[in-house]
Amino acid sequence: MSEDYYQKLNLFEQDPGRFARKTLRVSDVNNYIKSLLMYDANLSGIYVEGEISNFKRYSSGHAYFSLKDQGGVLKCVMFANQFRKLDFQPSDGLKVIAFGNINVYERDGVYQLYVDSMHPDGIGALYEKYEQLKKKLAGEGLFSEEYKKEIPMLPKAVAAITSASGAVIRDIMNVAGRRFPDMPIILYPAQVQGADAPRDLIKALKKVQSDGRADVIIIGRGGGSIEDLWAFNDEALAREIFACPIPVISAVGHETDFTICDFVADLRAPTPSAAAELAVPVYEGLMYQIDQYRLKLSTLLENVVAIKKRELGRAEAALGAHSLRSILDAKNTLLEKHASNLTALAGSLMKLENLKLDRLSSELKAYSHEKTLSRGYALVKNTEGALIKSISEFRQNGSGELIMHDGSINIREV
Secondary structure: OOHHHHHHHOHHHHOHHHHHHOOOOHHHHHHHHHHHHHOOHHHOOEEEEEEEEEEEEOOOOOEEEEEEEOOEEEEEEEOHHHHOOOOOOOOOOOEEEEEEEEEEEOOOOEEEEEEEEEEEOHHHHHHHHHHHHHHHHHHOOOOOHHHOOOOOOOOOOEEEEEOOOOHHHHHHHHHHHHHOOOOOEEEEEOOOOOOOHHHHHHHHHHHHHHHOOOOEEEEEEOOOOOOOOHHHHOHHHHHHHHHOOOOEEEEEOOOOOOOHHHHHOOEEOOOHHHHHHHHOOOHHHHHHHHHHHHHHHHHHHHHHHHHHHHHHHHHHHHHHOOOOHHHHHHHHHHHHHHHHHHHHHHHHHHHHHHHHHHHHHHHHHOOOHHHHHHOOOOEEEOOOOOEOOOHHHHHHHOEEEEEEOOEEEEEEOO
């Protein structure tokens, strides 16, 4: 220890007269106590846990607060240089672990913890960081409805960003297969838990965009604790989802789980299976809807023509009451012209709408199994007419029927 330290410890011996009178200056006492605390190894470089109270930060950037527990209160100060290094916003009621040294502020005769670093404590800390990020991004407008993109009614392909080995991708594939058997589901595998997961998820999002094969994205994982789902509360991932030009459906955890990704995505699904239902339409339902549109259009055009014919009849009757032949001829000519224009207009409208319907029907037929077979694929059915999906199933039956686009043949294992 320094010579100055020993001099301070021998304060009374340096001035025997003062010691005899037992009269000291206040600054002498505070300075002496400060020396004791500064060189006490038990009070230097210590970690203190407690709950923040009376937190205040001044224009200088310095922060003053107290740490408390059931047994007491400890005053603390954190200077601006150290405070700027924090990755969270301290507030009253937040439990933290602070690192620093105990020392005396001589002017006030108060001992306090001079904090060098600090971090939130435990699960409560994670929740506090979650709430702080949620408030920050909401304030920037990342959750606003005005920025939400519409999910396409008939996507050309669906991208699934999730674990390649988890149940999520199987659930998505099963639901999509039932609703629209030929809808392409493209897996972009990524880690969904751990420190590297946010970076992996961002990489997958960028890959979907660069590929250009899908026009809707499902991102998610199964349920778990707040620690398990924490990758989906990452700020960089949230901003990447917000900036993604392709609509994103978030399906993280169970129905009661909410993450930052759920709020910033274009649509939130309570489960991965529900996400598949939101992304993939029902094939039969689309065909029925097209038929209804066609019927409605045809009926509408028929009604328009009928109304115009009645109007024409009333006009002809009114003209018949006039005695001047020239007026009648002129009116008849005008009526015939209107009738011709209406018929041409109705025909053009019908032709245009039929072209739209035919184009949509062609797009739907492109997904049909007949179209797939015409490209060189084949189906194999057993003797009962059920599809055979694997070699083992075929060997169990021993024979089957090979169906191609222009017919079928019976096959048998040799």
